[in-house]
Amino acid sequence: MAIDEVIFLGAGASAAEGAPVQKDLFSAFFRMENGDGRNPASTGRLHRFFKQFFGIDITGQQEGVVFPSFEETLGMLEIAMDRGESFRGYPATTHAPDVQTIREDLIFLIALVLNRTLMTSGGHHKTLVKRLVREGRITSTAFISLNYDILIDNALIELHPGFDLDYGVEFTNYIRECDWQIPRKDKSIALHKLHGSLNWLYCPTCVSLTLTPRQREAARLVEKSVTCLSCGMPTVPIITPPTYLKGMQNYFLHQIMRGAEKSLKDTQRIIFCGYSFPDADLLVRYLLKRAELNFDSRPEMIIVNEYEGKSAENRSIENQRYKRFFRDKSRVRYLNRTFSDFCTYGFG
Ligand SMILES: [Zn+2]
Structure with a gap:
């Protein structure tokens, strides 16, 4: 139509x-994290990252701490990846977290914050x-x-x-046996x-997109790494500052x-x-x-x-x-x- x-x-x-605005995303996350005592593996990496990049001690007193915005943080990492460069302490070896890992940690972080804060949306x-x-x-x-x-x-x-x-x-779910269908032309919006979107999983290996599984007529944001439906390699949500x-x-x-x-x-x-x-x-x-x-x-x-x-x-x-x-x-x-x-x- x-x-x-x-x-x-x-x-x-x-x-x-x-939803928290841009500039409040990180403080919302660490407030939440301190609140429920969960400590996923990525949190340790993020603590180290904020300390080294912005001099912020997450474990310390957070009142009055001004966090960088999500977009400036992600933007810097994207530029480094694009240029094939890195920062001191973030080498491209398997022993230390590299720029790409931190980038993924940050993306899952925002999904987590949005999932929690929007659960009771108006x-x-x-x-x-x-x-x-x-x-x-x-x-x-x-x-x-x-x-x-x-x-x-x-x-x-x-x-x-x-x-x-x-x-x-197009999403791989359309081809594979899954709970998403190709939108009908005369009924589509x-x-x-x-x-991008935090419920789209991008596979850099086979350049495909997968939608997160639908649960009772709703999409969900992805909070951790999932493998590609097509080739089985790791995917990451596709978002860009x-x-x-x-x-x-x-x-x-x-x-x-x-x-x-x-x-x-x-x-x-x-x-x-x-x-x-x-x-x-x-x-x-x-x-x-x-x-x-x-x-x-x-x-x-x-x-x-x-x-x-x-x-x-x-x-x-x-x-x-x-x-x-x-x-x-x-x-x-x-x-x-x-x-x-x-x-x-x-x-x-
Ligand atoms: Zn793939």
């Missing part, structure tokens, strides 16, 4: 459900999806998510067997996850970008939810500029990013940031509306 509405989901949409994404179904617009709506969590995924999966979630890439463009060289993320472009092609409306449109997100800018210049539609841009305690100054800067970017300023509508209100009532 032709897409006439694209809903962009930024970090603010997940934060509205209780359900705004579900409310949104139900409203769109009620209004008969669910299959003419496409979602572009910048988040790694699976809040919107599970809200859409719950609509099965009436509708199928379509990520726009497009979800483009530009930065938004500001690190090289990560986009991944074959599947390329396909996802193409799919997102296609959804934007004829849309009448783009609704930005919980997204402040930061200057550093070049990939999103690139995608939107291409859509604006290459395609015929002149969509209306609606911004929904109100939250408690937001200052008038912040609102004004954000509004300007959107207006500055798009050619057709008159089509940018900045609303003082929260994500939760949008989910329940729409924007009208």
Whole structure:
């Protein structure tokens, strides 16, 4: 079905459900870890890593400690891997944790944090999806998510067997005997996850993607290493920091970008939810500029990013940031509306 509405989901949409924001991810993890006394093997490696890289002693007093952001940390490791370089103390030998191991530890860490914190989420994404179904617009709506969590995924999966979630890439589960099926064309709802997802397992050996097994009509995030359904080699969730463009060289993320472009092609409306449109997100800018210049539609841009305690100054800067970017300023509508209100009532 032709897409006439694209809903962009930024970090603010997940934060509205209780997900920790970027900068709080690590402190949330170590608070949690100290709380329940679990001590997986990776934790020791991470303690050492934070001490050596950022001078943070996880076992010590944590009040007032400022952690680096998840993205800057992951970004540095990605660059080292990309350049075939390393850091002192992180050699490419089997006796010491290398850059890749730490990278994987960090990815599983964020899955763990999101799994725990979103277990009791408020359900705004579900409310949104139900409203769109009620209004008969669910299959003419496409979602572009910048988040790694699976809040919107599970809200859409719950609509099965009436509708199928379509990520726009192929998974090994479709071929193997498994609990996921190829989305039916006339019943599919497009979800483009530009930065990847913590429930997709990427196999660098056979370059395939596997979806984590579905449990009672829900997807789940992966918290530890799983082997590839196709070749049996270890896989890792596929995610890439938004500001690190090289990560986009991944074959599947390329396909996802193409799919997102296609959804934007004829849309009448783009609704930005919980997204402040930061200057550093070049990939999103690139995608939107291409859509604006290459395609015929002149969509209306609606911004929904109100939250408690937001200052008038912040609102004004954000509004300007959107207006500055798009050619057709008159089509940018900045609303003082929260994500939760949008989910329940729409924007009208
Ligand atoms: Zn494989």
